[in-house]
Amino acid sequence: MRPENAARLAQQPKDADLPGLGQNYCIQCARHFITGKALNEHYRGKVHKKRVKDLKEEAYTQKEAEAAVGFTTDNGTRGGVRKSAVQDAIMTDLDQ
Template sequence: MGRNRRSRTHSNPKKNQATDIKTRRYKRDIDQIHEDMKDGGKKKFLEDLTKKDIEDLPGLAQHVCVACARYFADSAALSTHIRGKPHKRQLKKLEEEPYTIEESRRAVGLGVDKGEYGKRKEREAKEEEERRAKGEEAMEA
């Protein structure tokens, strides 16, 4: 009886490519798309478009779905996309307002309720300012 044969195959070579694939498929984030959907954001979207090679984009970037940040070869493909489920899901996501930095800070607990200690410090600082203002008025008079 000999020992069991070890596997002669190597690990999956596609495992190392996983991060490359993710970055290759990267589209614009939902908050960036939300800005593009606004009136002023369309201008920024077009500026970003001028930075890209238009020859590399499908249909020379004439048929664009701004909500999905995708380019299509012709108007038929664009109209099919607009009727499709992924486009409608994206529109539902865009109906919600994206999180702001202030909201994320409030969620963590920064800048929300300072508690009794914070309120007392604010009161003391305000009283100190009032004392200084009164002292300056007395010196001027």
């Protein structure tokens, strides 16, 4: 997740339809809590810690997948062109 998105999610406008007016939100679990205390308790809990761990593993897997794409296109006639296009796409993505 990009830092600006995280900041936006952490500072949502008050929404009467959400628990705690949407002011106690766990980004990783995409869950709202009624109070800041409930949110803090959630942060210390098993569910949240497992979710954070899973997210870290997902990010790692995604990185591996992108690296694999960059190295598997070297297969002959159009390989060179495709490889550089893929790497440009990855670089552009990282810059955002």
